[in-house]
Amino acid sequence: MSLISSGPRVIVALDFPDADAALSLASRLNPSQCRLKVGFELFVSAGPALIERLHALGFQVFLDLKFHDIPNTVAGACRAAARLGVWMVNVHASGGRPMMETAREALESVATSGQRPLLIAVTVLTSMDDGDLAGCGVTRTVAEQAHYLATLTHEAGLDGVVCSAHEAGAFRTAFGERFLRVTPGIRPADAALGDQKRVMTPGAAMGLGSSHLVIGRPVTQAQDPGAVLTAVNREIADALA
Numbered sequence: 561m562s563l564i565s566s567g568p569r570v571i572v573a574l575d576f577p578d579a580d581a582a583l584s585l586a587s588r589l590n591p592s593q594c595r596l597k598v599g600f601e602l603f604v605s606a607g608p609a610l611i612e613r614l615h616a617l618g619f620q621v622f623l624d625l626k627f628h629d630i631p632n633t634v635a636g637a638c639r640a641a642a643r644l645g646v647w648m649v650n651v652h653a654s655g656g657r658p659m660m661e662t663a664r665e666a667l668e669s670v671a672t673s674g675q676r677p678l679l680i681a682v683t684v685l686t687s688m689d690d691g692d693l694a695g696c697g698v699t700r701t702v703a704e705q706a707h708y709l710a711t712l713t714h715e716a717g718l719d720g721v722v723c724s725a726h727e728a729g730a731f732r733t734a735f736g737e738r739f740l741r742v743t744p745g746i747r748p749a750d751a752a753l754g755d756q757k758r759v760m761t762p763g764a765a766m767g768l769g770s771s772h773l774v775i776g777r778p779v780t781q782a783q784d785p786g787a788v789l790t791a792v793n794r795e796i797a798d799a800l801a
């Protein structure tokens with residue numbers, strides 16, 4: 561199965577309250593520019609029907625529901641996601657290696673013609689720094705904890721991780737190019753950080769080792785989302801040249 565190399569590197573986070581708002585933004589974008597990410601707020605509000613409508617517009621969809629539960633429950637959720645035909649789905653690596661292995665096996669069991677959603681795992685949220693981790697009782701630094709969880713993810717046979725761009729280069733070196741580094745916390749130079757703490761510009765992130773960039777508010781709240789995406793894609797092309 562072809563895992564990564566083709567298709568846009570940018571994944572736009574559709575963090576909207578309902579289907580109408582999400583479809584309005586999607587209609588202003590082009591599937592050649594980006595993939596789309598559907599998270600908790602939108603999926604709880606709009607459900608599987610929205611995924612079908614985004615597919616009908618030609619977009620590949622990352623279903624970002626960050627499953628974190630016992631292995632049997634997560635495996636069932638992954639099978640349900642596969643039935644929606646999404647491009648990518650994710651779990652929390654802190655759910656443990658047995659849970660991640662069970663999730664991977666569940667997806668492999670429903671693969672048709674070798675096709676299944678990519679399965680990646682969240683390491684340390686990009687909204688967290690060392691102090692936030694300590695507040696959760698984790699005594700490792702963000703870099704150490706993210707590396708520990710990425711190692712578990714790799715051992716479990718998943719396709720990659722969600723991490724910040726700050727860790728992406730180390731993970732590419734440790735686990736190889738085919739192990740995806742999907743990085744939120746991406747901010748064009750003049751953009752507001754909001755609640756993100758481990759941030760990087762699109763060009764710097766691709767230069768340092770991200771495989772895909774997740775960008776939400778800098779695109780979705782822009783006057784001209786298409787123009788922002790065009791600029792981001794140009795920055796990515798320059799970084800990869």
Ligand SMILES: O=c1ccn([C@@H]2O[C@H](COP(=O)(O)O)[C@@H](O)[C@H]2O)c(=O)[nH]1
Binds near residue numbers: 685744775776
């Ligand atoms: O560590 C993580 C994991 C997921 N996210 C998600 O990415 C987008 C980022 O949106 P912005 O508006 O660009 O901040 C959002 O949907 C998060 O749920 C993350 O930010 N960090």
